[in-house]
Amino acid sequence: MLLALPLGAHAQLRHPGDPASNSGALPNDIPLELLPTPDVAALLAEDEAADQWPFRYGATIATELSPGDRGRWDVLEATGELVWRLEIASPGALTLGVTFSRFDLPTGGRLFLYDPQKREILGAYTEANEKPNGEFAVQPVPGDRIVVEYVHPRGADLPDLSIGEVIHDYRNILAHLGEAQFSGGCLVDINCPVGADYQDAKRGVVWLIGSGGGCSAFLLNNTAEDATPFLMTAEHCGDMTNAVVIFDYERTGCDTGSSSQSKSLSGATFLRASNPFDGQLYLLTQSPPASYEPFYCGWTLDESVEAPGVGISHPSGNPKKIQKDNQAPTHSSSRWSVSFDVGIIQGGSSGSPLFDHRKRVIGICSAGISSCASNLALYGRFDRFYETRDLDVFLDPLNWGLSGIDGYDPFSAYLIPFNGTGANDEIFSGLALPVLGTTWSTQVDTSSIPQAVATAVFGYSAPFEGLFLSFGELLFDPTSTPLVSSTSSVAGGLSQHDFALPNSVSLVGNVGYLQAFVVGGGSLTATNGLKAVLHL
Template sequence: MRWLFFTAFFMMAAAGFVTAQISQGGQPMKVPPLKSRGIPIQVMPEFNHIELQQKTLESLQTEPALKPFRFAVGFDVAISPEKDGLWTSNLNGYDVWQVKIRSEGAFSISLVFQEFHLPPGARLFIFNEIENHFLGAFTQANNKNFRKLAIAPVAGDEVVVQYEIPAGRDHRNDFIIKEVFHDYIGILKTSERRPMGKTAGSCNIDINCSEGDEWQNEKDAVIRIITTKKVTNRTYREICSGTLINNTAEDQKPYIITAAHCIEKNEFAEESVFTFNYESPYCAPLDGDPANTISGSELKAISDSLDFALVELSLVPPPEFRPYYAGWDKRTVYPDSTVSIHHPQGDIKKIAYDSDSPVYSDFANGYTPNGFLKVLRWEAGVTENGSSGGPLFSPGKNLIGTLTGGSATCSNPVNDYFSRFDMAWEFRADSTRQLKYWLDPLNAGKETLNGKRFYTDENLCLAYTHLEEFDEHQNVILRNQGQFAGYWGGSNSEGITEFSER
């Protein structure tokens, strides 16, 4: 038996798509120890961790219909380089601003910036040195017309925000940190994670198991979404699933279709984070790397009663994200079987399949009558919280619905409901409440459209691994001068991204 000490190899194409990524890489400057002491700390209000976990668990038990996955609570703040933190002047030609943000007991912290507009030469990092988790550099390439930037979670209960600008420039109004999110679940933990219980249920099937062999294109269309939810006077972060979808112009317009209860308005679309390729490299519960992210989108169409939302990403996914634009089928016919690919519990990508036809069905009061496809019973796999918005595919591998919710669990995998794509197409005449206007810009009148992978030949990036089903495996820690620096074959802070074999 072979022991393989890596998680995955990637065949990466060299291409100039740096600006399309959420961050540009690199490391924050080292501020001399004497000057780094006393960095002001912004401390978030305390709250009852256990009570919030329990309330979340109770809501899952008492409101099982919808299937987003809630994992963080937000605090409204207004932290800026103008009035907070500490400036260090002329450090190797840069003025450096730092502030620490602490939320006691958080498993991770994520931030949302507003009025975000960085000048040329500026770099922004968010990191936790103890956890060896760094995000950035964020640069002017991350500027958006809606002037926001949402970042993915950083491990630990304290982060440093470090802003570096060429010395002598007055750019103290380049952003405001508007929201701090405290992860009370443990969304990043790969061991002892999810203190409320386990990750995706044991009946779920990794997408790279044999059941997913015929769905290797479609899996690259399915993404994990971190989005915002407001309930009374509190703001939360939730996880849903979504699908990158093709249109008749086939122009790589990066539309994502998901559930309306996942992205309820444009403000939340702007603050969402979209993760590609979060999956195990093969058929085993190895944690994936959630680094392939794009921040922000614009809401194009939404229907509460049909529970669908269509957004356009702020950037076109680059080749290394392996984007596949899923096809669709708007015919009103029953397929004889269906497949769903999704992120249950916000976990690595899974697949479920039903060998029977779905049926037209109502969902609940307030939703369009007969507006849903009901999967009566999954043959294998299941959906869970975090699967909301995930696609339902026909045997022709075209999208025919998006998950709203249901009661299916590993112990009783019955009755899941998917919003009907054919009804969402043009059930409403208003372009902001239908799909046709956006997905058929040529007015071609097509009833079906195949999926497409636009990057080909030298620009095509695909995942590759030598791991086999019966190999034993482990993540091997990489150290620098005795300090944890990540993993060989996975995420690390040493800049190691490629490997060779003998």
């Protein structure tokens, strides 16, 4: 059965601080707000009938709970601060998630959420966590009771704070029950051998949770290559402005090891959506820090792609998995189609990327067959979404006008070959990563050009494509800033170029586009290019 995929939304960076109640100077009796219990049996029956498509783990309970009409206020005598607390219970819930419909704190205000035994404490959340839409979502806390505590600084204006939604989890999203219940025996961890070549791209794929559902999504690079946190997911996933975006959610090994949902952010600004191509684009309200190891995926508008087609997603909310089709993806007017030889998609894979043979995004996961015996998956066409909804405004701010760009790693040295339209010989490679403060070496393999006597390498600040000269396709923009140049003789079919990279913090994150040219026999031959991102 062909099914549409899921729904999503919430999470966040936390700030230093401890709940005021840890001091022991506050009364223990906290007012309790008892919420109605959802019909879990009916929800499970609906999920089974739908084969868990879309992926759902919880029921949304609408509320309107604020410090003005619920809970209790106390004075912390040691500091003069006011403390507001409210306990919320939804009997039988395995975790509880909270979304604030209003979240506006004064400077110095601190918000915490925790289970009554304080086995897990979320926060402090401060005015730095405020979002443009005035809302704020918090990832689930284990158990069917949760305490909300707000610490108010002395003399400050009162906060505008209201709890608008509580998520009653009936599947235990934090215990990764999806791994046991929905794996189907044919899910493949991203850190298995088949994922070895995608250890960069995997860091661009994230898990979204909220409003009782889950989706996959991915970060996208732009031509400014400045780590602007553009996020793309499926249009059918719904409103993601309050999404909890979880990074690095994967098992540490292949079919073994632990996983964590601790690296999270909350909130995004909506930019564009397309129903025909099932995509939507957001801008995260916070940039992921270096500790999250984010990667900004490359993308392409080219509809002529080669094998393999590779997907990376969170099927049924599982830790990150890989899917691989050893054939080239095919396409209709609105969808890419693949039949995976390795792995499958499931509810929760919605919004995940499909990569072409150069690890550039070509599609957004839209629908599929959740069966080990039949692995068909459909992806909305990124190129058509880009062209019909003017995504170049966001993803091509430098007006390069290229058919695609490669990924970007803002926090470590990165190197990837590129080749424009694919016309040039792919014989130019790096011998190491371009680390600042080292001598970085590249190599041209001229063994296929026996008349070669020398090679030259030029590096510029912008790529180029589509200009074909007598010696091949030019892959750098000669009107952009020149960065490096080098010549070297050929010996034994190889030619090496060494570049002394300064140990300069000011160069961190700079990007260069290099191309080599082979000289010999009275002719010149252009090679593929190398994209180099500098880092310490």
